[in-house]
Amino acid sequence: MADTAAVHQFVDKLKASNPAWVDEVIDSLGEVSIVVSRESIVDVCRTLKEDHNFDLLADLCGADRGPEEDPRFVVNYHLFSTKHFNRLRVKVRVSEDDAKIHTVSHIWRTADWHERETYDLFGVVFENHPDLRRILLPSDFDGHALRKDYPLRGYEPYSMN
Amino acid sequence: MSTAVENIPSQFEVLDTALESQMTLSMGPQHPSTHGVLRLDLRLDGELIIKAIPDIGYLHTGMEKLFEYKKYQQGIVITDRMDYLNPLGNNLAYVMAAEKLLQIEIPERAQTIRVLFCELQRIASHLVWLGTHALDIGAMSVFFYCFRHREKILNLIEAASGGRMTPSYFRIGGLMMDLPAGFDRRCKQFLDDFPEGLSTFDTLVTGNTLWQSRTRGIGVISAEDAIDWGLTGPCLRGSGVNLDVRRANPYTGYEAYDFEVPVEKDGDVWSRFKVRMREMAESHKICRQALERLKPGPIKADAPKVVLPDRDDMRKHMDSLIHHFLIVAEGFNVPPGEVYMPIEASKGELGVYMRSNGGPKPDRVHFRGPSFVNLQALPVMSEGEMVADVVAIIGSLDIVLGEIDR
Numbered sequence: 399m400a401d402t403a404a405v406h407q408f409v410d411k412l413k414a415s416n417p418a419w420v421d422e423v424i425d426s427l428g429e430v431s432i433v434v435s436r437e438s439i440v441d442v443c444r445t446l447k448e449d450h451n452f453d454l455l456a457d458l459c460g461a462d463r464g465p466e467e468d469p470r471f472v473v474n475y476h477l478f479s480t481k482h483f484n485r486l487r488v489k490v491r492v493s494e495d496d497a498k499i500h501t502v503s504h505i506w507r508t509a510d511w512h513e514r515e516t517y518d519l520f521g522v523v524f525e526n527h528p529d530l531r532r533i534l535l536p537s538d539f540d541g542h543a544l545r546k547d548y549p550l551r552g553y554e555p556y557s558m559n
Numbered sequence: 560m561s562t563a564v565e566n567i568p569s570q571f572e573v574l575d576t577a578l579e580s581q582m583t584l585s586m587g588p589q590h591p592s593t594h595g596v597l598r599l600d601l602r603l604d605g606e607l608i609i610k611a612i613p614d615i616g617y618l619h620t621g622m623e624k625l626f627e628y629k630k631y632q633q634g635i636v637i638t639d640r641m642d643y644l645n646p647l648g649n650n651l652a653y654v655m656a657a658e659k660l661l662q663i664e665i666p667e668r669a670q671t672i673r674v675l676f677c678e679l680q681r682i683a684s685h686l687v688w689l690g691t692h693a694l695d696i697g698a699m700s701v702f703f704y705c706f707r708h709r710e711k712i713l714n715l716i717e718a719a720s721g722g723r724m725t726p727s728y729f730r731i732g733g734l735m736m737d738l739p740a741g742f743d744r745r746c747k748q749f750l751d752d753f754p755e756g757l758s759t760f761d762t763l764v765t766g767n768t769l770w771q772s773r774t775r776g777i778g779v780i781s782a783e784d785a786i787d788w789g790l791t792g793p794c795l796r797g798s799g800v801n802l803d804v805r806r807a808n809p810y811t812g813y814e815a816y817d818f819e820v821p822v823e824k825d826g827d828v829w830s831r832f833k834v835r836m837r838e839m840a841e842s843h844k845i846c847r848q849a850l851e852r853l854k855p856g857p858i859k860a861d862a863p864k865v866v867l868p869d870r871d872d873m874r875k876h877m878d879s880l881i882h883h884f885l886i887v888a889e890g891f892n893v894p895p896g897e898v899y900m901p902i903e904a905s906k907g908e909l910g911v912y913m914r915s916n917g918g919p920k921p922d923r924v925h926f927r928g929p930s931f932v933n934l935q936a937l938p939v940m941s942e943g944e945m946v947a948d949v950v951a952i953i954g955s956l957d958i959v960l961g962e963i964d965r
Contacts, residue, residue: 427659427898453786456901457910457927474912476899476927480786480800483807487899508789511935519623534616534964543624550628 405430405484408450415445431474431487436499439490443475443502452477452486455502458512460520462546469493471522475502492522501527519544580604584946588617592695592950595960597934599949606945611938615931618964626924630890631657632731634924639725641926642962644687647680647716648904649962650729653924655810656900656913657731660893661865668856669733670812675746675849676716676728677811678842682753683712684905684957685839692832692954693764696773701763708756711749718742732866733859746850753843757836765836774829778940778952781826788936792907792929793838794956797831799824804903816845828955835957865891890919906930906957928962 402425409432413420419442422433434442446452457476464470469491477486490499501524503509513524514533521542524530532539541548587598596617602610622641626634638649651673658665665673690705713723718739720726728735764770780790785798795802803820805813821837823830859866867886868879885891897914907929914923933956940956941949 427662427896429898431897454791455789456791456908457899457912457925459912459925459927461912461914461923461925474897474899476910476912478901480802485808485899485901506789507787508932508935511931532616534619536616543621548624550624 402428402430404482405486408446408452408484408486411450412442412445415449416441419445429485429487431489433489433491436490436492439475439488440500440502440505442488443505446477446486446488447505451479451481452484453506454478454480455506455508455512456485458502458509458516460516460522460544462520462544465494465545465547471497471520473499473516473522497522498525499523500525503527518542521545581609586946586949588614592953593960594691594953594958597953597958597960597963599937601946601949603946606947608941608944608946608949611941611949613934613937615934615960615963618960620965622965623924623926626921628920630919631893631921632886632890634921635727635730636725638926639722639727640961641965642684642904642906642909642928642930642959643724644684644959645680645905646724646726647676647728648684648902648909649926650727651677651811652900652902652904652909652911652926653913654729654731655902656898656911656924657893658860659898659900660896660913660915661731661862662894663732663860663862663865665733665811665860666857667812668854669858669860671849671852671854672719672734672738672858673729673811674813674816675846675853676719678845678849679712679715679746681842681905682839682846683709683716685835685842686712688835688905688954688957689760689764692951692957693770695950695954696770698764698767698770701760704756704759704763708753711752715742715746715749718745730859730866732862733857737858743850743853746846750843750846750850754840757839757843760836765833771829773948773951774832774955775827776825777828777944777948778955779825779827780936780940784939785826785936788939789932790907790936791932792903792905793831793834794907794933794936796820796822797834797955798826804901804908808901810900810902816848818842818845828951831955892917892919893921901927904929906959906962907933926962926965928965930956930958930960931963934958934963 419438420432424431456478459474461472471492473490475488516522518532518534582603584601587593588596598614600612622637638653639646641649686705686709690702693701716726717723720728782798782800785795801822818841821834823833863882868883872879873883893915895915895917899912901908901910910927912925916922940952
């Protein structure tokens with residue numbers, strides 16, 4: 399199993415710069431995740447990129463914990479560094495009634511399409527995103543397909559009219 | 560002008576004056592050089608591209624949704640159909656994510672075979688890239704040379720797995736089955752023949768002045784921009800960033816192999832071309848090493864609740880039969896947790912985010928396809944270039960729409 403001591407150093411430094419940023423640290427299966435509140439995600443991401451060299455946003459994906467859970471949605475930011483090759487996962491949890499997160503596409507431009515995909519499939523809105531449209535599904539599609547309460551075969555056959 | 564002009568509706572006149580300065584061209588989704596079903600909205604000034612907006616989703620099949628309704632072992636089949644030029648890479652990322660959640664160790668022989676096949680697949684994928692890239696730019700015959708060699712690789716994959724394009728050869732806990740008798744000899748034969756093919760491609764393409772003038776200085780992206788846009792794989796290494804997941808976060812024993820990571824610094828179509836050409840030679844080197852290391856041994860992990868037992872065992876042992884029945888009928892439970900498993904696929908970092916909440920089916924599977932991310936940088940590379948260069952730039956990105964749309 400990979401050694402996570404190096405990643406923990408970055409997490410500790412992050413905590414030192416502002417203790418309110420990191421709500422929880424999860425170390426499991428050789429991967430380190432930090433849970434961050436919605437309000438501080440932009441600051442955390444900017445600090446991680448500028449001060450700790452996490453310069454490549456490898457992936458951004460949403461996950462639905464099920465309609466009965468609250469907060470229902472999780473957005474995972476998988477950060478990677480091209481300098482020290484460490485990986486860190488940042489998690490933000492949002493509830494269904496207020497599924498909004500500030501965009502990070504001004505920090506890593508690659509977040510643009512990932513955020514559009516997450517919006518398309520989960521309905522999580524990324525505020526201040528430059529072009530938040532559906533990306534994989536057609537613009538007139540009804541609902542968000544990767545939500546747990548969306549049926550596998552959809553509500554009715556989709557027609558391309 | 561005749562009277563026919565009078566009948567033309569006025570909107571055409573408006574469009575006509577707009578055409579003098581700018582026009583919008585919808586390229587695709589059926590354009591042959593878009594490698595599938597990609598549509599580009601190009602705003603043009605003459606032949607110069609002012610703005611390019613990729614439009615994707617034509618091939619969306621809801622694979623990530625489908626994973627949630629299939630057992631872990633059934634998901635492998637879906638991964639074959641994502642990046643259909645690199646199915647073994649997709650298999651590997653998926654099974655390794657599941658193996659990481661299950662915490663099972665893979666035997667030495669299975670690891671070596673995985674490396675061997677991934678590198679063979681990388682060569683095959685790069686051969687399709689070279690053939691179609693050259694075809695897009697106008698060199699017809701390269702395609703046939705490339706496909707001749709790719710055919711030999713597909714034959715090897717077929718010999719081992721039974722499938723050419725959709726092998727599903729890697730399974731959670733090991734491999735589907737061991738290599739067939741005589742595989743070493745056939746693989747060696749291919750590895751002996753391939754360097755000659757590689758030098759043929761070089762003669763056909765690399766030294767060609769027409770090729771160089773179509774690719775040099777086209778579609779430039781700087782190292783900072785490439786990282787900002789999340790480029791990985793040959794596209795990033797073509798911009799001078801030495802990053803390879805096989806080196807940065809080694810997996811399946813890649814740390815024990817001796818190979819170079821090719822890097823070119825110009826960031827244009829030519830650099831990305833050179834990186835992939837050199838990468839084929841490096842993959843060839845790894846294949847040779849893997850073949851030498853191949854020692855007899857088990858190809859499945861010692862995890863009877865996860866790995867299907869051998870047919871022979873099932874006839875002799877009651878518990879093997881029970882395990883087989885349970886795995887097929889009910890699947891196996893995977894402990895709750897979440898992992899992100901990155902590998903270096905032929906196009907860049909292929910990451911699998913897998914989340915389990917304890918059952919036999921995953922709670923969420925997300926594929927970070929390198930093509931999806933690399934395509935996003937197309938506007939940056941193509942704005943300010945000519946329409947004909949977009950074709951070259953798409954070719955140099957090496958995208959597969961099956962992976963982008965999923």
